[in-house]
Amino acid sequence: MDAFPAFFPLAGARIVIAGSGEPAEAKARLFEGSPAVVERIDGPQAFVAGTYAGARLAFVASADDGFAQAAARAARSAGVPVNVVDRPQLCDFTTPAVIDRGEVVAAIGTGGASPMLATLLRHDIEQRVPEGAGRVAALFRLHQDEVRQALPKLNERRAFLRDALAGPAAQAALDGDMERAGELLRRALEQRSAAAGAVQYVDGSGPADLLTLRASRALAAADLLAPDAGVDPAVMAMARRDAERISPDERTPERLAALAAEGLRVLRITAGPPPAAEIEALAAAGVSAEILPVGQA
Numbered sequence: 695m696d697a698f699p700a701f702f703p704l705a706g707a708r709i710v711i712a713g714s715g716e717p718a719e720a721k722a723r724l725f726e727g728s729p730a731v732v733e734r735i736d737g738p739q740a741f742v743a744g745t746y747a748g749a750r751l752a753f754v755a756s757a758d759d760g761f762a763q764a765a766a767r768a769a770r771s772a773g774v775p776v777n778v779v780d781r782p783q784l785c786d787f788t789t790p791a792v793i794d795r796g797e798v799v800a801a802i803g804t805g806g807a808s809p810m811l812a813t814l815l816r817h818d819i820e821q822r823v824p825e826g827a828g829r830v831a832a833l834f835r836l837h838q839d840e841v842r843q844a845l846p847k848l849n850e851r852r853a854f855l856r857d858a859l860a861g862p863a864a865q866a867a868l869d870g871d872m873e874r875a876g877e878l879l880r881r882a883l884e885q886r887s888a889a890a891g892a893v894q895y896v897d898g899s900g901p902a903d904l905l906t907l908r909a910s911r912a913l914a915a916a917d918l919l920a921p922d923a924g925v926d927p928a929v930m931a932m933a934r935r936d937a938e939r940i941s942p943d944e945r946t947p948e949r950l951a952a953l954a955a956e957g958l959r960v961l962r963i964t965a966g967p968p969p970a971a972e973i974e975a976l977a978a979a980g981v982s983a984e985i986l987p988v989g990q991a
Contacts, residue, residue: 697788697805704730707750710774712740712765717755717779724792740765746772753789755779782806791816796828797835826868830859833867833875837883844883849917849958854886856915856959891954892982895973898963900926909986916961918953920945924965933961947975954981 707730711721714736725732730750739745741764746752752769754776756762766784769776778784782805790801791812800819802812834841834855845851858864863882866875896909898921905913913933920940921930940949945962950972953960962968968985976983 697803699790699801699803701799701801702750704728704750707731708733708748710735710746710749710752710769711755712736712745712752712769713755713761713779715755715757718753721753721755721777721779721789724789727794741768743768743772746774749774751787752776753779754784793820793823795823795825795831797831798823798827824868826870829867829870829872829875830864833863833872833879834858837876837879840880841883845886847957849956852917853957853959854883858882891957891959892984893950893954893960893962893976894984894986895962895964895968896929896986897967897988898922898925898929899965900929902926902928902932904988905929905932906987909988912961912986913963915959917958918960919963920950920960921963922965925963929963933963947972947979951976951979951981 704725709725709730709732711718711732712735718734722732722734733749735745740754740761746769749769749772752765752774754762754765754769756765756779762778762781762784766776766778770786775786776784777787777789782788785806788803788806790803791809793800793802793816800816800823802815802819804812841851841854845854858879861878861882863875863878866872866878894912894916896905896912910932913929916934916937918938918940919933921942923942950960950962954976962972973983973985
């Protein structure tokens with residue numbers, strides 16, 4: 695990862711755009727519909743550090759190299775991260791191609807190397823992100839405290855949210871009926887059952903593009919990863935980075951069974967076909983084991 699992606703909250707934020715012309719207009723359009731206050735400046739005031747004081751972000755858009763350099767210095771001296779159009783060497787951050795679904799925002803960046811590639815990738819991904827995705831996020835934000843209070847244990851909360859995101863409450867939010875979505879989510883919270891843990895197996899010997907959609911989703915959703923030493927790094931790169939991991943020495947059938955008994959979804963990533971003896975040991979311990987298929991080369 696050559697650059698770390700981060701999201702800046704825009705509620706109450708002030709965004710300064712220095713310069714004029716279409717590049718400056720394009721930066722301003724990025725914030726249309728957002729709660730940020732956009733301030734447009736030009737001329738000598740762009741070279742004064744105090745102009746940028748308190749801003750969340752600054753953008754400089756000018757064909758004049760001298761203007762761009764002086765404005766960037768002023769913003770930076772005020773402690774404000776600055777982006778300078780078409781001059782990556784002057785940038786503290788680059789502007790990604792953005793997919794805007796309200797509370798759901800996706801961004802594709804290339805570090806300024808190829809904005810056109812980022813735009814093409816955005817179009818591909820945009821078709822897969824439903825228009826109502828932001829409403830689903832808003833639903834879970836509104837009820838976040840209720841869910842946390844009812845399910846203080848992280849693994850239980852994750853299991854509930856995982857199921858709820860595929861349930862009727864989320865669908866109602868996608869359809870735009872937020873009142874019914876809230877009722878359905880509360881009902882699901884009241885009627886929840888104890889989280890059922892499981893151990894899933896996926897052959898991680900690679901290549902990664904042979905993984906099925908189910909296997910890819912399992913990598914993204916697992917609470918805990920138990921990989922073999924020889925797993926393809928490209929497969930491991932698809933897993934949740936914040937998922938807990940245990941080493942090969944720790945992943946005995948007994949340990950896996952105990953983790954599943956706690957309600958965790960454990961993903962065993964093997965460097966080849968799943969070991970039959972391990973699966974038999976789990977079955978003897980009464981633990982569900984699911985083998986996720988891989989595609990064919």
